[in-house]
Amino acid sequence: MIPGDTDAFVGWGNNNATRAVHRRPRNTKEIAALLEGSSMCIARGLGRAYGDAAQCAGGTVIDCTGLSEILAFDGSSGVVRVEAGCSLDQLSRYSVSRGWFVPVTPGTAFVTIGGAVAADVHGKNHHREGSIAGYIEELCLVTPDGPRIxxxxxxxxxxxxxxxxxxxxxxxxxxxxxxxxxxxxxxSVDTDRARDLDACMEMLASGDERYRYSVAWIDAGTRGRALGRAVITRGDHARVEALAGTQRSIPLTYNPVQRLSVPFTPPVSMVNALTLPVFNSLWYHRAPKHRTDEIQTMSAFFYPLDMLRDWNRLYGPRGFTQYQMVVPFGQEHVVRYTIERLQEASCPSTLGVLKRFGAGDPAPLSFPMPGWTLALDIPLGSPSLAVALDDCDRHVAGAGGRVYLAKDGRMRPELMREMYPRIDQFLETCHRTDPDGLFVSDLSRRIGLTPTTPTQRKGMKP
Ligand SMILES: Cc1cc2nc3c(=O)[nH]c(=O)nc-3n(C[C@H](O)[C@H](O)[C@H](O)COP(=O)(O)OP(=O)(O)OC[C@H]3O[C@@H](n4cnc5c(N)ncnc54)[C@H](O)[C@@H]3O)c2cc1C
Structure with a gap:
């Protein structure tokens, strides 16, 4: 029995809700005190992980959004010290006008710094600049022993x-x-259309050196010769000379406004086998075949989805999942297989995202590795989806790749070791600082990273 009020928590995919005690501490001291009184807990940011990573059924969810101060900024080195619940949106509103931007950003600004670090997020520049961990000087981590740097x-x-x-x-x-x-x-953005998957991959590969940011938006619903047709957008931060008019006179400004929102969850998914092909086709044909040097705002380039608040509700009461995997270069056929397998299972997906990753970092559970990463948003509800994704998992693991834990809400534990071979190193480190296994999430239990019951947790060994 949990003392205190419980709340239901879900990830961005809006499914598999579980209940936990909801705590909202305001500082490190309160978090340390909370840990002393908990038997099982997990931190939570803005809930943008798609699955169950920030949920802890029957335990405590430590909502970190109450720690959101920007504590210090050194304008000569660009080092900012922020509390972990500060969002990228909040940080950009502070730093962009001063001439500084986060070195790595995911596709939404509504993530906390803590959540971004915990997922070691990557952006459209991973092929050149790696993931966020490479830009951290230090961090404060509260473990059962107290805070440590x-x-x-x-x-x-x-x-x-x-x-x-x-x-x-x-x-x-x-x-x-x-x-x-x-x-x-x-x-400053270049846009190109690619007629199929091979052309898309070729274009992306040939632009690695030229472009800091690069991404392909794939129409994953098209079959046959046009399978994998895509719109590729690539670019870099614009120089002042490239701007005109007001933009040139005020070159540093960041103040995006969310004018539109989805006010409620419709009774059925608006994203389905009827609407998707129409949307994907319109979107592909509306894009220019080849355009160079278009000036775009940061929010249009990095965060197009943020313009529509609560867009995840469009998927209806059943919600959706995102399948994001990476496979090493040379295993391109697995990207094609994944798209075809989901088509064969009649599981439509919205625009997919295809990117290239560069070198990974020493983090044992970090997702990126040199290779191709594909992300597909798929409405839940089709009876054949689970089998199709299990099948894709096997192909991804067999090719030496892995699935992104921050997007996952359904993977089985069997393939974890194959996908994340440094898992024992990770568990040993956890055991050193948290021998009683205090930190547990629905994700960690589901994929076998932590034992599933309190009795099993006692005496847990990596
Ligand atoms: C539209 C959209 C686009 C996205 N695009 C990308 C992308 O391009 N690249 C990418 O890498 N990811 C992407 N993501 C995923 C997102 O960046 C990660 O899931 C990120 O972790 C979410 O941060 P959050 O603050 O919402 O954390 P939550 O979702 O609340 O939590 C995520 C994880 O972080 C942990 N966590 C949160 N706060 C803390 C803390 N203070 N201390 C310790 N652990 C903490 C939680 O325990 C949980 O395991 C995208 C997500 C969305 C919805």
């Missing part, structure tokens, strides 16, 4: 386990992050 040079083992560790090493309360200097808050 870790960084690449200070308890590196615990630092790297925390980056990508999905909250299982402790609660991050502060992060010192190196920002990137920018001259303007605009991007």
């Amino acid at each position: 870790v960084g690449p040079d200070r308890d590196p083992e615990l630092f790297w386990a925390t980056c990508g560790g999905m909250g299982l090493t402790g609660v991050i309360t502060e992060v010192a992050l190196r920002l990137m200097p920018i001259a303007t808050s605009y991007l």
